[in-house]
Amino acid sequence: xxxxxxxxYRIRYELDGPTDxxxxxxxxxxxxxxxxxxxxxxxxxxxxxxxxxxxLLGQGASDKPALFIRQDDHxxxxxxxIGELGDGPIFLxxxxxxxxxxxxxxxxxxxxxxxxVPMSCFAELPPQLYLLGNALRTGLVxxxxxxxxxxxxxxxxxxxxxxxxxxxxxxxxxxGWLINDVYALQNLMESFLDFQPLTPQLPLIGVPTMIxxxxxxxxxxRALHETLRIQIPDSSLVIVQRAYHAFTLEKPALTAxxxxxxxxxxxxxxxxGNKAVWIAPEEAGGQLVPFPAGYDHLRAIPVQETIR
Amino acid sequence: xxxxxxxxDPEGRVPLHQQTRVAAFxxxxxxxxxxxxxxxxPLKLESAWQxxxxxxxxxxxxxxxxxxxxxxxxxDLALSYLAASWETTWLPKPxxxxxxxxxxxxxxxxxxxxxxxxxxxxxxxxxxxxDTHDPFVTALRRIEFESGxxxxxxxxxxxSPNLTPFREAVSATLEERHAEIRKxxxxxxxxxxxSVREGNNDKS
Numbered sequence: 157x158x159x160x161x162x163x164x165y166r167i168r169y170e171l172d173g174p175t176d177x178x179x180x181x182x183x184x185x186x187x188x189x190x191x192x193x194x195x196x197x198x199x200x201x202x203x204x205x206x207x208x209x210x211x212l213l214g215q216g217a218s219d220k221p222a223l224f225i226r227q228d229d230h231x232x233x234x235x236x237x238i239g240e241l242g243d244g245p246i247f248l249x250x251x252x253x254x255x256x257x258x259x260x261x262x263x264x265x266x267x268x269x270x271x272x273v274p275m276s277c278f279a280e281l282p283p284q285l286y287l288l289g290n291a292l293r294t295g296l297v298x299x300x301x302x303x304x305x306x307x308x309x310x311x312x313x314x315x316x317x318x319x320x321x322x323x324x325x326x327x328x329x330x331x332g333w334l335i336n337d338v339y340a341l342q343n344l345m346e347s348f349l350d351f352q353p354l355t356p357q358l359p360l361i362g363v364p365t366m367i368x369x370x371x372x373x374x375x376x377x378r379a380l381h382e383t384l385r386i387q388i389p390d391s392s393l394v395i396v397q398r399a400y401h402a403f404t405l406e407k408p409a410l411t412a413x414x415x416x417x418x419x420x421x422x423x424x425x426x427x428x429g430n431k432a433v434w435i436a437p438e439e440a441g442g443q444l445v446p447f448p449a450g451y452d453h454l455r456a457i458p459v460q461e462t463i464r
Numbered sequence: 465x466x467x468x469x470x471x472x473d474p475e476g477r478v479p480l481h482q483q484t485r486v487a488a489f490x491x492x493x494x495x496x497x498x499x500x501x502x503x504x505x506p507l508k509l510e511s512a513w514q515x516x517x518x519x520x521x522x523x524x525x526x527x528x529x530x531x532x533x534x535x536x537x538x539x540d541l542a543l544s545y546l547a548a549s550w551e552t553t554w555l556p557k558p559x560x561x562x563x564x565x566x567x568x569x570x571x572x573x574x575x576x577x578x579x580x581x582x583x584x585x586x587x588x589x590x591x592x593x594x595d596t597h598d599p600f601v602t603a604l605r606r607i608e609f610e611s612g613x614x615x616x617x618x619x620x621x622x623x624s625p626n627l628t629p630f631r632e633a634v635s636a637t638l639e640e641r642h643a644e645i646r647k648x649x650x651x652x653x654x655x656x657x658x659s660v661r662e663g664n665n666d667k668s
Binding site: 164221222223224297298300327330333334337338339342 | 578579581582585588592608609612613615616619622623631634635638639642
């Protein structure tokens with residue numbers, strides 16, 4: 157298990173795939189750990205990518221600072237990791253909290269990236285997300301990691317995913333409960349206490365960017381992704397059908413396929429962001445279709461678009 | 465070495481020598497915190513924050529009482545020398561670099577309590593097959609759960625404006641206390657055939 161040194165802390169990471177291939181770097185969400193990308197590693201390596209996964213400071217097998225941890229630390233640690241990956245093309249993708257770290261990296265070190273894929277992501281903390289974040293933190297403090305998982309699971313995955321595992325939910329939660337510590341998760345959450353919106357800096361992201369948003373994402377709804385689409389010049393928004401916030405867990409084959417196709421398009425010079433809005437196929441390998449012209453993609457019912 | 469307690473007996477109970485060692489360590493650690501909170505607590509509470517001292521004292525005492533009654537004890541000869549090294553570790557060591565002695569002592573107590581409440585996760589060592597109706601199993605779960613709540617007072621103090629000017633010193637002391645206590649916990653467990661999980665700051 158290799159580690160990077162970040163000051164006195166160690167960051168656990170893993171590299172898979174051919175050393176001369178374009179690299180995908182995948183950044184975990186708040187309560188995740190690197191093993192949750194296993195299906196992505198397999199799928200992307202099979203598509204001739206090298207894949208880098210790691211545990212953020214405070215997660216999994218990386219060190220867990222006892223009290224103070226800043227989002228800058230995650231960006232710096234990510235920079236260290238990317239520094240290990242040679243001079244070839246680098247695609248960076250992150251989910252939720254990891255998407256935010258990926259955005260910050262692209263703003264600060266965009267020249268090192270070939271493409272960016274923020275998923276279930278946000279650049280601001282509007283009142284709903286701010287209050288939800290506070291409530292989740294209180295849930296963690298009062299009820300522990302298990303209660304936080306109880307809150308997040310029904311919010312972030314579908315009935316179709318939950319139904320077959322409902323009777324064995326404790327087993328599903330166990331690895332996350334074992335590997336995450338209350339204080340470390342709390343430190344990660346409290347790194348938002350001095351959060352400043354990234355929106356004014358999003359236009360600095362010059363790389364091709366594919367924004368992925370679950371159709372039914374309740375935690376970070378469409379409007380938050382719309383900010384990214386409007387502000388990032390070479391971007392497209394792709395809506396993942398029937399998906400919730402944690403669609404990377406629920407639809408790994410489809411999501412890995414979307415990641416691979418995006419990178420292949422960019423490398424072939426065929427990518428055109430155009431701030432377009434697309435609908436992802438239901439299954440890996442299917443066609444992306446443009447969101448119907450004239451309809452408002454921010455609404456849940458087919459409302460005709462007005463000039464904004 | 466095993467990653468979890470065991471092998472469990474046919475009723476799903478943790479082996480008695482593991483129960484004894486773990487309970488002794490936790491009683492030593494939480495008992496020391498109870499003593500320190502008792503000494504820090506005035507007879508008449510004069511500030512709102514002192515109500516938390518009262519809560520911490522009684523919850524630490526509850527943990528000690530719970531373990532004394534929920535554990536199936538057997539003789540453990542190693543406890544004589546292990547307990548001595550544990551008790552030495554709990555002695556107050558004011559945070560260096562803070563020139564206000566009461567604050568340096570309070571910071572040290574908070575750092576030690578943080579390390580015990582945050583870093584010691586006894587329930588995470590229970591295998592899935594452990595009997596959920598066994599009092600020792602329930603006690604460990606309760607202690608880990610309560611520790612997450614008790615920890616909040618330490619976080620508030622360590623991040624408080626009083627200690628903000630000493631952030632570097634506080635941070636260094638806290639990491640040191642975590643490493644110290646993790647090492648003791650790991651050694652206590654290794655003696656009964658349990659190895660705590662890899663990673664997690666274990667550079668000792």
